[in-house]
Amino acid sequence: AQRVTQPEKLLSVFKGAPVELKCNYSYSGSPELFWYVQYSRQRLQLLLRHISRESIKGFTADLNKGETSFHLKKPFAQEEDSAMYYCALSVYNQGGKLIFGQGTELSVKP
Amino acid sequence: DTAVSQTPKYLVTQMGNDKSIKCEQNLGHDTMYWYKQDSKKFLKIMFSYNNKELIINETVPNRFSPKSPDKAHLNLHINSLELGDSAVYFCASSQGYRGGEQYFGPGTRLTVT
Numbered sequence: 729a730q731r732v733t734q735p736e737k738l739l740s741v742f743k744g745a746p747v748e749l750k751c752n753y754s755y756s757g758s759p760e761l762f763w764y765v766q767y768s769r770q771r772l773q774l775l776l777r778h779i780s781r782e783s784i785k786g787f788t789a790d791l792n793k794g795e796t797s798f799h800l801k802k803p804f805a806q807e808e809d810s811a812m813y814y815c816a817l818s819v820y821n822q823g824g825k826l827i828f829g830q831g832t833e834l835s836v837k838p
Numbered sequence: 839d840t841a842v843s844q845t846p847k848y849l850v851t852q853m854g855n856d857k858s859i860k861c862e863q864n865l866g867h868d869t870m871y872w873y874k875q876d877s878k879k880f881l882k883i884m885f886s887y888n889n890k891e892l893i894i895n896e897t898v899p900n901r902f903s904p905k906s907p908d909k910a911h912l913n914l915h916i917n918s919l920e921l922g923d924s925a926v927y928f929c930a931s932s933q934g935y936r937g938g939e940q941y942f943g944p945g946t947r948l949t950v951t
Contacts, residue, residue: 823893824869824888
């Protein structure tokens with residue numbers, strides 16, 4: 729079964745601390761994974777996709793097929809990073825649907 | 839020049855009513871989606887349309903009927919609204935339906951009383 733798991737509902741850190749938002753997936757094929765971010769009451773925006781291997785707003789994410797993980801990391805959290813983060817799996821040949829994890833709310837305290 | 843727009847932004851209505859949410863995208867994409875975000879902020883696909891044709895119906899009750907008059911529009915009509923329909927509904931679009939980035943609308947917050 730295709731599934732995305734984000735084990736932490738809420739992650740609270742202080743400004744300047746490192747952040748790691750965990751994401752594990754279950755998928756038999758070759759996964760296409762994304763991180764989307766939703767700032768308070770705003771639309772979802774793409775933050776990262778694994779095939780681009782780039783860093784956006786200081787965030788990086790590496791696909792680890794052995795551990796079926798796609799954790800999101802940032803070395804020094806900023807207050808403006810506070811938001812809801814969703815890990816998502818794109819399922820090939822199923823109409824393009826995204827399967828989302830439960831979301832992790834990141835709270836960065838001053 | 840908003841990429842994906844939805845109307846209305848807020849919708850408050852009573853149980854049993856029928857309501858519609860409209861979505862438009864100006865990105866030239868050929869695939870559009872509806873997602874539901876529940877009170878626990880969990881997001882789930884409802885429908886996917888490619889070139890005006892339905893390609894995903896994710897076991898959504900028959901009371902929900904999407905309609906795509908053209909590639910740039912995907913509307914959602916809901917009959918006989920129930921309390922459990924209260925949620926935020928997001929429209930999204932993408933180029934093709936074999937993966938890739940999806941662009942989301944601002945959401946419509948539906949409250950059924």
